[in-house]
Amino acid sequence: MNTNDLHLTEDQLDDHLIGDLAAPAAAHLAACALCTARVAEAASPIASFQSVSLAWSERLSATAPIPSPSASRALLERRLVWSMAIALCAAGLSLTGISHRSAAPVPTVAASTRTAAPTAAELSRDNQLLRTIDSELDASAESPAALGLAPVSTTTRARAANTAYQD
Amino acid sequence: MQIALNAPMTDVHSAVRSGSELDDIESLVRTYRPRLLRFVAFSIGDADLAESITSDCILKAYNSRANFRGDCSINTWLTSIALNLIRDQQRLQKFRFWRQARATAIDITDAASFLPSNESSPESRVLVKEQASHVQAALANLSPNQRTVFLMRFAEEMDLSEIAAVTKMPINTVKTHLHRALKSVRAQVAEKTATNDRSSR
Numbered sequence: 001m002n003t004n005d006l007h008l009t010e011d012q013l014d015d016h017l018i019g020d021l022a023a024p025a026a027a028h029l030a031a032c033a034l035c036t037a038r039v040a041e042a043a044s045p046i047a048s049f050q051s052v053s054l055a056w057s058e059r060l061s062a063t064a065p066i067p068s069p070s071a072s073r074a075l076l077e078r079r080l081v082w083s084m085a086i087a088l089c090a091a092g093l094s095l096t097g098i099s100h101r102s103a104a105p106v107p108t109v110a111a112s113t114r115t116a117a118p119t120a121a122e123l124s125r126d127n128q129l130l131r132t133i134d135s136e137l138d139a140s141a142e143s144p145a146a147l148g149l150a151p152v153s154t155t156t157r158a159r160a161a162n163t164a165y166q167d
Numbered sequence: 168m169q170i171a172l173n174a175p176m177t178d179v180h181s182a183v184r185s186g187s188e189l190d191d192i193e194s195l196v197r198t199y200r201p202r203l204l205r206f207v208a209f210s211i212g213d214a215d216l217a218e219s220i221t222s223d224c225i226l227k228a229y230n231s232r233a234n235f236r237g238d239c240s241i242n243t244w245l246t247s248i249a250l251n252l253i254r255d256q257q258r259l260q261k262f263r264f265w266r267q268a269r270a271t272a273i274d275i276t277d278a279a280s281f282l283p284s285n286e287s288s289p290e291s292r293v294l295v296k297e298q299a300s301h302v303q304a305a306l307a308n309l310s311p312n313q314r315t316v317f318l319m320r321f322a323e324e325m326d327l328s329e330i331a332a333v334t335k336m337p338i339n340t341v342k343t344h345l346h347r348a349l350k351s352v353r354a355q356v357a358e359k360t361a362t363n364d365r366s367s368r
Binding site: 018046056064 | 192193196200201202204205208209214218222225226229273275276277282294295296298299301302303320321322326327342345346349350352353356
């Protein structure tokens with residue numbers, strides 16, 4: 001029996017759809033109505049998918065805006081500017097962090113803003129002011145005597161104890 | 168007999184085009200966008216994302232048109248750019264789980280009513296619509312490589328050598344993926360058709 005007389009196997013059918021059918025099988029297919037019908041049946045769903053899916057994408061594409069290359073370039077430039085700005089900020093922050101970590105706490109106050117050492121006259125004026133405040137506080141302080149309270153002495157304490165004992 | 172792939176797009180496979188076609192972005196969009204969109208959409212299964220990737224792809228091609236050497240068709244060149252963008256997206260997608268939930272489903276069943284009439288009967292339109300949705304469902308169950316080569320061969324009508332060049336796979340690997348993909352799609356379509364036949368009786 002000639003190999004050309006054998007109908008196509010399922011694998012050969014797939015080979016044909018893929019575009020990789022060997023010559024003898026292709027020769028059989030060209031002459032065999034049954035195998036031609038089988039191939040058509042196998043190819044039908046794929047052809048349906050191809051036409052319907054293309055109709056779908058053509059419908060979507062019909063209303064799609066034309067992408068603008070200038071807009072994309074502008075977008076690219078904007079992205080570039082932003083990324084450079086971010087990189088600069090990051091570099092600045094990292095440098096600040098390094099200087100904070102490595103440097104000893106150095107007084108950064110300018111000489112002009114530094115407070116001058118007090119002079120002797122200022123010191124005596126301040127001391128005088130403090131003494132005045134102290135004396136005023138002493139004068140106005142309410143003493144126990146002013147409030148009618150006698151200071152507690154040992155004799156008073158003994159007298160109070162005897163009275164309590166006699167009771 | 169070759170399968171009846173009657174895509175209405177005109178002559179996108181004519182071997183090498185003049186570079187001037189790439190200089191006109193409108194013509195680029197008009198001629199190639201639908202096919203690119205289909206390839207991207209059925210590769211990733213998300214219509215919105217596919218539109219965005221397709222636009223990126225066309226812009227990328229337009230901006231780097233000076234690099235097109237003319238050793239393949241523009242369609243093949245665009246498909247290879249689209250494939251790279253899809254792979255980038257798939258790598259990114261692994262870390263973006265929420266995107267899975269937000270994916271915009273592709274509903275091609277409506278599109279069947281927009282098919283060119285070709286004197287087809289309402290019954291045959293229903294059959295076409297049903298077959299297309301069965302293949303679409305079967306595609307979702309293929310591995311990414313199988314889906315890519317299936318779409319390149321049966322939607323984009325690319326040769327095995329072209330597919331091998333674009334996917335950077337050896338030609339035998341392409342054949343293996345294609346055989347597995349085709350076997351799986353045919354089996355799933357046959358099963359769904361049988362189920363529909365049983366339920367319609």
